[in-house]
């Protein structure tokens with residue numbers, strides 16, 4: 763039984779290569795959930811295998827800047843030379859339908875969402891160690907040595923902001939990390955301030 767009509771907004775961040783995409787896929791493969799992934803827009807070129815409209819909406823810088831000026835993003839940020847943003851209309855639409863909307867975004871954008879959506883839940887994924895992070899970026903094989911260096915330096919600046927999140931999840935094992943995130947989402951549903959008004963309303967209508 764669902765107590766709140768409006769869906770929960772879940773923001774997941776973590777350094778590049780920590781396994782956000784991998785853990786998110788494991789999360790969505792779990793049974794009995796109402797999660798929707800918010801596909802971001804980016805000016806980064808697609809990686810081999812990435813599909814427009816599934817992994818990202820791939821657009822030009824001009825198109826992206828036009829959308830910023832039209833106020834079409836819930837948040838946006840520049841990350842190692844490319845723009846990334848969350849289309850506002852789709853997120854609102856899904857939350858109104860009672861869906862749990864998952865954003866997988868970097869910290870600067872997450873902090874913008876923190877200002878706008880007070881009852882969103884913020885989860886920061888960390889690697890079991892710095893060496894593990896480096897190894898994962900190498901293993902993924904999608905970035906040049908120079909880009910890996912930039913992503914590792916960026917990770918150092920992101921770790922400092924981890925305390926601004928509600929939860930820290932260690933991605934030691936993909937399925938364990940996904941389980942922990944699902945447990946957090948379920949617990950957030952039961953939070954008093956989130957559900958009490960909806961429950962009182964339901965009692966009145968009962």
Ligand SMILES: Nc1nc2c(ncn2[C@@H]2O[C@H](COP(=O)(O)OP(=O)(O)O)[C@@H](O)[C@H]2O)c(=O)[nH]1
Pocket residue numbers: 775776777778779782783802803806837838839841846847848866867868869870871872
């Ligand atoms: N602020 C913001 N960051 C995003 C968005 N979409 C993706 N990102 C983040 O941008 C960073 C770079 O993403 P990407 O180029 O796909 O590389 P990855 O981190 O190696 O997966 C990651 O931290 C993503 O979480 C978005 O819509 N807004």
Ligand SMILES: Nc1ncnc2c1ncn2[C@@H]1O[C@H](COP(=O)(O)OP(=O)(O)O)[C@@H](O)[C@H]1O
Pocket residue numbers: 776777778779780781782783784785898899901902933934935936
């Ligand atoms: N728990 C884990 N243990 C070992 N390797 C992992 C784990 N999670 C992810 N990886 C690997 O690390 C690399 C980066 O993962 P990815 O999901 O692309 O990270 P992100 O989306 O955070 O940039 C991939 O090659 C992925 O298979």
